[in-house]
Amino acid sequence: MKILGTAAVIAGMLTSAALAEAVAPTAVKYDEGTVAMSLSGKAGDPVEGRDIVGNKKKGNCVACHQVTDLSDVPFHGEIGPALDGAGDRWNEAELRGIVANAKLMFEDTMMPAFYKTEGFIRPGKAYTGKAADETFGPVLTAQQIEDVVAYLKTLKE
Template sequence: MVAGDAIPGSLTGAPGDAARGRAIVLDRQRGLCLLCHAGPFPEERFQGDLAPSLAGAGARLSEGQLRLRMVDGRRLNPDTIMPAYFSTEGLRHVGRAWQDRRLLTAEEIEDVVAFLATLRD
């Protein structure tokens, strides 16, 4: 599954939908991305500054690199504050409602990856 700093293949075997991915990224209840990240979303107020901007993410990182960061960024940085959106193992400080639950489904991960890959500047 993991090859170097990436997960090269789709988690579902199919490409994601960028429009659905954008909706997840902007959803402050589901994706929670804008709590830490800013990006090219002028309609969204109060974007985060704790993590790198999402602007140009698709130019900086391959789909596989984006996928690994979404699935479990701890594989690259054990001290990351980014949630492991598709892992339930080895997590600390997890609320009872979220124990043993993935934050996003495989399809949702692929949707977000598809959207982030479109952010080229």
């Protein structure tokens, strides 16, 4: 009993350390589409962000956006504007809001919300017919959003 209790305490400590300061997708405070505070409580890593923006399995932003800095990645789409100079056009809070949920900044945009878990029509859990639950996470984690924002800030004209 005592050993189990200790294990539970340690497990709880590990979980809270891993989730330190992260804002849940449902708790993000938007101000006219912008988000002032880091979602992870930490600074973003622009090198990691560059990978996420160009990676088809992660952000896959290049499916819709051209980015001259990512010319090593093939096939950039043209559905959205080129992201060149995005760091001049938008400040950090605006970029964070756009990446987390672009629908608040651009009404009816085709751009998906990358940090959102509710409020849209979704398929049930793995086609079981059950409603999607909390295991149906956002597309990107809080830290990945911060990494993408840090990278976008480097895109100056």
